[in-house]
Amino acid sequence: MSKLRPPQRRPITLTDIARGCGVSRATVSLVLRESPLVRDETRERVKAELRRQNYIYNRAAANLRRQTSSTIALVLNDLANPFFAEFASGVDDHLTQAGYVTLLGQSNESLERERRLTHSLLEHAPAALILSPVEAPEELALLEQLSSQLPVLLFNREPAEVTQRSWDLLQFDNYRGAYLATRHLLAQGHRQLAFYGGYRHQRPHRERLAGFTQALQEAGLSFDPRLCIEFQPRRTLASEHVQQLFAHGLQPTGAVCYNDIVALGLIGGLKSVGRQPGVDFALTGFDDIYEAGICTPALSTVQTRPRECGRQAAIMILERLANPGSDPACHVSPVEFTIRDSSPPPTESNHS
Amino acid sequence: MSKLRPPQRRPITLTDIARGCGVSRATVSLVLRESPLVRDETRERVKAELRRQNYIYNRAAANLRRQTSSTIALVLNDLANPFFAEFASGVDDHLTQAGYVTLLGQSNESLERERRLTHSLLEHAPAALILSPVEAPEELALLEQLSSQLPVLLFNREPAEVTQRSWDLLQFDNYRGAYLATRHLLAQGHRQLAFYGGYRHQRPHRERLAGFTQALQEAGLSFDPRLCIEFQPRRTLASEHVQQLFAHGLQPTGAVCYNDIVALGLIGGLKSVGRQPGVDFALTGFDDIYEAGICTPALSTVQTRPRECGRQAAIMILERLANPGSDPACHVSPVEFTIRDSSPPPTESNHS
DNA sequence: CTGAAAGCGCTTACAG
């Protein structure tokens, strides 16, 4: 068999071009950077030689010399999740347009992977990091370390309690999302509602809970803390905590769930306690992941427009690079509520 | 307002570490690279200093000096498409594991964007390029140029006619996929089937068409070239070409579509000619994109497992880097056919 | 307007 690939030839450098048209490397560099210092005739000769030799600029070398960077690192939980994929697509589109290249990484919800990954990405000297952090208590320490090394934009989640942020933050209008979801259920006539999933020490949880209680209050209802069921927002845990909804002799007829994953877990779990989701129990989600639209019953949920959010993230991080000294930014992305008719009115249950 | 961010301090370099513990830069470098040349006591002193100063290795500088690369470029049509997102996820997982970082880019089905993007990515000196090329005749020239600069792995599509490939190729078992789809429709009793969408000059099209005709032949049927309708595989075009199915007085009762997008377009278009997809017209897709499972009627289609495919792509490209001189590889990813009950038996139509 | 020289952060023969 013949070897088709040409021997991996040494890449063409500035020196080759300079030699090729009898000028110095400095002059070629000036031509590349469109400097007005070079005479027209010389510029054309150099440009012709660049084309002739099929020159490729070595931006890594240039970045090293100039102490600049043309890459931005993007670390997400899981690219196969359409929510993050759309976000990544928006980020990358905008960064490309601005002349940056995206360094990609997936943490798969593992703090250890996130740690290794960010470390490995930092070795490539990105100008900044866009990170959707893992939910773990130790996350905070990692974040503080990272944000001391380069500008960091946090997307979607902020771990634990922070007083003095040193990173930018892009999150959804959690308050309004939960408020809208709660109003939806209240409009169906529900009087006894739970807030299901997540931990109160997380900022998004607190904000969603605030929207929930506000809607209750406006409806003349008071918030019963026993109906705020806290657990890590995972699908299996959401199934397993279903009994707590009906503990203390309480009979909620619906739940505002922390997010879609939790709602989907709850849909599964309700059956085990003899409830039929969408028939005698109403619930809402948050995120509008694909599954929310296609599960049975379909899930009414809060829509987050991840792609636009990605563009926004890119805009924010470029802003930060242009303006390194300014105060940490916190952008709240708007949300909408999508009704999918999975929220039945309350049934005077035969469970009581 | 106080400026919280500490002044963007100069990154720590080898020189700082060397100075910090009274050795030369060379020694620090040797420690970093786990060389056995360094005395244990010295190694520990250096390691402590590395930790103390929170040193971050500058891999770009090292790559420059060593003439190596630790990045691989990945260019896809659209990351928001779950098919590509899952593929990207598989690629990135495996590359990360192997110590590489993924440089990401989206061509959005535009040759011009693909050209600009690959050029910009090459400036970052990736070790190789994984590319899902745009469908355009001029693509071939770009590809030949790219593959003369670095190892290229083509995913999913190969443009036009090529005799001597200089890139690796990863594609699906197009022949078998189309064969299975056709057999499915034949088993329902269809005798007059069309092959719908794509261009015959594309390799995947030819292979799928071959699977189609093979299945027909095995069923004792002959292929009617008038029922091979060619057009660029886009949703709108698939809607618009629907009349051609019934031209020449032909009355096909089903169609094997080039891919899911085409099938979805056809589902839309059939209504305009008084046919009801899934009722009096049967069709199959190729790819198993999300929409195929949730559209109405649900689409029976060929499943491609994009995530596993992504891992395979990463494996192939690392193989290529380890073995630059070997002949171009061509890997065919297996497929399965997913029946979703959208393929009615033929109705003796009242159209004839 | 052009060239010689120094330097970005690293690595790697080569002396000692």
Place this chain on the structure above:
DNA sequence: CTGAAAGCGCTTACAG
């Protein structure tokens, strides 16, 4: 076992 020196491909004052 450790250090001085050269060099990866680029940029940028500084002379001329």
